[in-house]
Amino acid sequence: MANKIKVICLVFIGKIFSRLSRLFNLGNGSTWPGQIALLIFPEILTYYESHIKKGIILVAGTNGKTTTSQMLSTVLNNSHFCVIHNSSGANLLNGIISCLLINSDFHGRLLADYAIFEVDEATLPQILHYLTHKNLSIILLNLFRDQLDRYGEVDNIARKWTEAIRNIPKEAKLIINADDPQTAHIGIHAARLVYYFGLEDKNLYLKSKEHAADSIYCPNCGEKLIYHGVYYSHLGVWECAGCKETRPKTHLNNWPQPITGLYNLYNTLASVLTLQILKLSDFEINTGFKKFHPAFGRQEVFEIDGKRIIILLTKNPVGMNVAIRSIIQELKLTSGNKGGYFLLALNDLTPDGRDVSWIWDVDLEELVKNSIMLICSGIRSYDLGVCIKYAGCKNFIVETNLLNAIKKGLHSISPGESLYILPTYSAMLEVRKILTGKKI
Amino acid sequence: MNDIVLTIGWFYPELMSTYGDRGNITCLLQRMQWRGFQANIVSLDREASLREIKKIDIFVGGGAQDRQQEIVMRDLRGEKSKLISDMIENHTPGIFTCGSPQLLGRYYEPAFGKRIEGLGIFDMVSVHSGIGVPRCIGNIVVKTGDFFNKYKDFKNYNNYLVGFENHGGRTYLGKNVKPLGRVVMGFGNNGEDKTEGAIYKNAFATYLHGPILPKNPFFADLLLSLALEKKYHKKIQLEQLDDELEQKAHDFMVKRTLAA
Numbered sequence: 001m002a003n004k005i006k007v008i009c010l011v012f013i014g015k016i017f018s019r020l021s022r023l024f025n026l027g028n029g030s031t032w033p034g035q036i037a038l039l040i041f042p043e044i045l046t047y048y049e050s051h052i053k054k055g056i057i058l059v060a061g062t063n064g065k066t067t068t069s070q071m072l073s074t075v076l077n078n079s080h081f082c083v084i085h086n087s088s089g090a091n092l093l094n095g096i097i098s099c100l101l102i103n104s105d106f107h108g109r110l111l112a113d114y115a116i117f118e119v120d121e122a123t124l125p126q127i128l129h130y131l132t133h134k135n136l137s138i139i140l141l142n143l144f145r146d147q148l149d150r151y152g153e154v155d156n157i158a159r160k161w162t163e164a165i166r167n168i169p170k171e172a173k174l175i176i177n178a179d180d181p182q183t184a185h186i187g188i189h190a191a192r193l194v195y196y197f198g199l200e201d202k203n204l205y206l207k208s209k210e211h212a213a214d215s216i217y218c219p220n221c222g223e224k225l226i227y228h229g230v231y232y233s234h235l236g237v238w239e240c241a242g243c244k245e246t247r248p249k250t251h252l253n254n255w256p257q258p259i260t261g262l263y264n265l266y267n268t269l270a271s272v273l274t275l276q277i278l279k280l281s282d283f284e285i286n287t288g289f290k291k292f293h294p295a296f297g298r299q300e301v302f303e304i305d306g307k308r309i310i311i312l313l314t315k316n317p318v319g320m321n322v323a324i325r326s327i328i329q330e331l332k333l334t335s336g337n338k339g340g341y342f343l344l345a346l347n348d349l350t351p352d353g354r355d356v357s358w359i360w361d362v363d364l365e366e367l368v369k370n371s372i373m374l375i376c377s378g379i380r381s382y383d384l385g386v387c388i389k390y391a392g393c394k395n396f397i398v399e400t401n402l403l404n405a406i407k408k409g410l411h412s413i414s415p416g417e418s419l420y421i422l423p424t425y426s427a428m429l430e431v432r433k434i435l436t437g438k439k440i
Numbered sequence: 441m442n443d444i445v446l447t448i449g450w451f452y453p454e455l456m457s458t459y460g461d462r463g464n465i466t467c468l469l470q471r472m473q474w475r476g477f478q479a480n481i482v483s484l485d486r487e488a489s490l491r492e493i494k495k496i497d498i499f500v501g502g503g504a505q506d507r508q509q510e511i512v513m514r515d516l517r518g519e520k521s522k523l524i525s526d527m528i529e530n531h532t533p534g535i536f537t538c539g540s541p542q543l544l545g546r547y548y549e550p551a552f553g554k555r556i557e558g559l560g561i562f563d564m565v566s567v568h569s570g571i572g573v574p575r576c577i578g579n580i581v582v583k584t585g586d587f588f589n590k591y592k593d594f595k596n597y598n599n600y601l602v603g604f605e606n607h608g609g610r611t612y613l614g615k616n617v618k619p620l621g622r623v624v625m626g627f628g629n630n631g632e633d634k635t636e637g638a639i640y641k642n643a644f645a646t647y648l649h650g651p652i653l654p655k656n657p658f659f660a661d662l663l664l665s666l667a668l669e670k671k672y673h674k675k676i677q678l679e680q681l682d683d684e685l686e687q688k689a690h691d692f693m694v695k696r697t698l699a700a
Contacts (some may be wrong), residue, residue, distance in 0.1 A: 155506070155507055217507070275667070311450045354578065354579070355459070355577075356604075357459045357460035357604055357649050357650050360651055361457075385685050385689070387463070388652070391466075418534050
């Protein structure tokens with residue numbers, strides 16, 4: 001009973017806080033209520049769990065969390081389930097709890113069939129500690145090097161995930177990327193029901209390996225892995241010559257994707273496989289996908305005076321490499337071999353990671369070769385400029401101020417043409433604020 | 441001019457390239473080519489032969505995770521290890537960042553598993569303080585030590601080295617090495633004695649990445665001139681390049697880090 005009173009107070013505070021922050025455009029309303037809740041009632045997640053009728057879905061991985069959970073929530077909503085989802089991208093424990101509070105009624109009750117949470121890599125073990133729901137699905141998308149200053153090394157995250165998964169409910173289901181040796185390894189040794197997705201298309205193999213590959217050594221025994229083909233970074237068809245650990249057979253390897261890009265094919269497979277496990281029909285999934293819109297900053301398109309601005313969030317080398325690859329493909333189809341107009345924006349605030357050395361792991365030479373104009377912006381615009389200079393670019397602009405950089409970019413293109421903006425996380429929020437006049 | 445060539449040996453690029461370390465290679469290569477010189481990059485992977493190693497004019501090593509570090513150490517035994525030690529003893533320049541200094545010292549004790557014996561070229565030891573102890577993470581500014589005094593005539597000379605550090609291991613220097621410099625802001629070798637990095641003959645070990653060379657272009661030129669002098673047995677004057685952007689990036693971070 002005492003808990004219930006606590007929750008009712010928290011809901012009240014949370015709702016007021018969230019309204020106020022929206023009213024005054026403070027932009028942090030999606031984490032504060034949860035922060036307060038963690039202080040006075042840390043077990044609140046376990047309390048809420050019983051309110052969620054059909055299941056909890058967690059989406060974890062370095063790249064693709066937001067898009068995958070957006071796909072899941074679009075389809076489930078379209079099939080008339082009541083879904084709660086941390087769609088603002090606040091994926092730490094405080095953001096997830098805030099999402100529960102804000103969706104409750106004033107009696108502290110939550111009426112939901114499904115809860116979909118994208119979960120930060122470091123938060124997954126924390127949230128799993130509280131969850132006992134017997135219909136728990138955990139999606140592991142991939143593990144790439146990302147924000148090493150915050151997360152530590154990739155091996156470190158993998159180790160924490162493995163430990164956390166050891167204690168999840170016996171009935172929990174894991175939906176795992178078989179092409180990533182690191183996530184697959186977790187699945188192989190999990191002693192839980194595991195469903196794998198991955199690609200089976202030799203035409204999609206890369207011709208040469210990218211620089212930013214992490215797990216080319218066996219997570220089990222340390223021997224160098226043999227790849228029969230690589231799709232991107234260290235994702236591919238792999239096998240270990242030492243301990244014989246092999247890429248698991250996939251339960252799903254193809255599906256029509258609602259959004260372009262190879263990385264989005266993986267996101268599609270992850271969400272479809274999960275929806276199939278939840279017993280949705282293929283028809284329901286495909287009709288749901290027709291309603292799908294990309295999440296903010298992920299291939300989001302703005303139009304100003306007939307000029308297009310396309311924002312592609314880029315926060316780590318692997319994500320940036322695939323974004324560059326898909327833009328170049330698109331340019332070749334739409335503008336011949338003329339090249340494109342680019343604005344890169346690099347910030348080093350906490351959500352971006354304070355260490356910007358990762359830009360040197362991106363294959364920027366490809367971008368330089370295919371650009372007509374390149375603007376470097378953001379707090380670390382000079383570092384970006386230096387990196388672009390050493391990648392062989394002779395003509396580029398360094399404009400630290402993002403508003404001026406966007407103006408310069410827009411000024412250079414004609415109606416019908418596109419400006420591609422590749423920002424880090426906080427720079428993306430700033431770009432959107434400039435373009436829409438409001439925060440998320 | 442065009443017959444001047446340096447061979448840059450890149451230590452285990454597949455295993456030891458975690459923090460944009462490739463930037464150090466690109467930086468040396470471009471700064472040779474912009475001056476009309478040539479440079480070759482040779483990957484010193486597990487397959488590298490002694491013959492290939494002998495040809496190297498500058499060694500470059502980067503950061504690795506503990507697991508990768510162990511694989512490298514298993515490979516760096518016997519003749520290979522002896523050859524590299526001899527070359528550094530004979531003044532072949534080298535820049536070793538993040539994980540690789542730990543390999544060149546006497547030993548490294550990782551967070552998990554057994555002590556890893558190092559090459560023992562640098563008189564220093566590294567110890568991981570355990571998984572519960574916070575890592576040394578953040579922007580770092582170092583004031584260069586006495587070694588650099590004789591290079592003050594470089595037009596792009598700078599008193600400060602700037603970079604980013606992220607290491608669980610703590611390094612302690614012995615008597616036979618000198619620190620690269622003194623920590624002004626950040627942790628450095630161990631967060632206790634204010635030293636950062638180590639210099640032995642013409643080889644440099646440091647926790648600074650960023651990567652260090654393009655952020656501190658005078659350091660890159662220093663390595664190039666040491667290598668050129670050793671190879672051609674005379675001082676070769678390096679033409680001054682336009683480093684305006686590099687200086688801006690450098691100064692911005694020195695100012696911001698010291699203000700923090």
